[in-house]
Amino acid sequence: MVQAFEGEYTQRVDKKGRMSIPADFRRVLLSGDPEAEARGNPRLKIVYGQHLKNCVQAYTINEYQRVIDDIYAMPRERSADQKRLAHLYVTQSITLDVDKDGRVILPKSIRDKLSIEEGDVYFRGLVGTFEMWSNDIFQSTVNADIDDWLDGMDDDFDPLSLLGGS
Numbered sequence: 001m002v003q004a005f006e007g008e009y010t011q012r013v014d015k016k017g018r019m020s021i022p023a024d025f026r027r028v029l030l031s032g033d034p035e036a037e038a039r040g041n042p043r044l045k046i047v048y049g050q051h052l053k054n055c056v057q058a059y060t061i062n063e064y065q066r067v068i069d070d071i072y073a074m075p076r077e078r079s080a081d082q083k084r085l086a087h088l089y090v091t092q093s094i095t096l097d098v099d100k101d102g103r104v105i106l107p108k109s110i111r112d113k114l115s116i117e118e119g120d121v122y123f124r125g126l127v128g129t130f131e132m133w134s135n136d137i138f139q140s141t142v143n144a145d146i147d148d149w150l151d152g153m154d155d156d157f158d159p160l161s162l163l164g165g166s
Contacts, residue, residue, distance in 0.1 A: 003028045005125035010135055015118050017106045022123055025058075025130060026102050032060025041098045046132075048113050049088030054141065055133045056110055063128050064093075 009022040021029070021044075029042035036042040045064035048056045059067070067089055074082040096104045111117060120135035133142070150157070 003031050004127045005130040006127075007125050009123040010120050011123065013106060013111065013116055013118050013121055017108065017111055018103050019106055019121060020101070020103050021098055023102065025123065025125070026098060029060055029098060032062040034061065039097075041100060043095050043097050044104070045093055045095055046110060047089055047093045048110060049092040051088050052113075054114070054137045055131045056113060057129050057131055059129050 005025055005028055007022070007024060009025075011019050011022065013019040026042065029044050030036050033039075033042040033044075043061055045059045045061065046056050047059065047064075071082060071085045071089060074085070094107065094110070096106075098104055106114075106121075114121065114132060115134045115137060122133045122135040122138040124131050124133070124138075
C-alpha cells in the first residue's frame with residue numbers, strides 16, 4: 001500500500017526557524033527515504049520555484065527522484081523546457097533533515113517565500129506531496145478560491161465526478 005500525504009495541519013515556526021513536521025507526514029517521509037533507517041531520521045525535498053507563488057512543495061526523497069527522472073527523460077528537442085523544469089525543481093530546491101524530535105529548521109529564504117518570520121504554517125497533504133503556506137495567506141486565497149468554485153456548482157455537485165471513472 002502506497003502511503004500518501006493526507007490531511008491538514010497547522011504548525012508553529014519559532015524565531016530560529018524550527019518547526020515540527022506533522023507526525024502523519026513524518027511517517028510518509030520515513031517510508032519514502034531509502035536511507036532513513038540507516039540515518040535514523042528521514043529527509044525531505046522542498047521545492048520553492050518561481051511557479052509557486054505563496055507556498056512551497058515538499059516531497060519524499062523517492063517522489064522527488066521520480067520528478068528528476070522524468071525531467072531527465074525529456075526528449076532532446078525539448079531541451080529548453082528541460083532546462084526550465086530543472087531550474088524550477090532542481091536549482092530551486094533544498095534538502096532538509098528531520099531531527100530526532102520530528103523538527104526541521106526552515107531556512108530564512110523559505111520563511112521569506114512564505115512571508116513568515118515566526119508564526120503558523122499551514123500544511124496540506126496532496127497525496128504525493130504536501131504544501132506549506134502562511135496560514136493567513138492560505139485562508140485568504142486558497143480557501144476563498146475553493147469556496148468560490150463550489151458556490152458556482154449545482155447543489156448536488158459531487159467533486160468526485162471530475163475523476164471520470166466509474
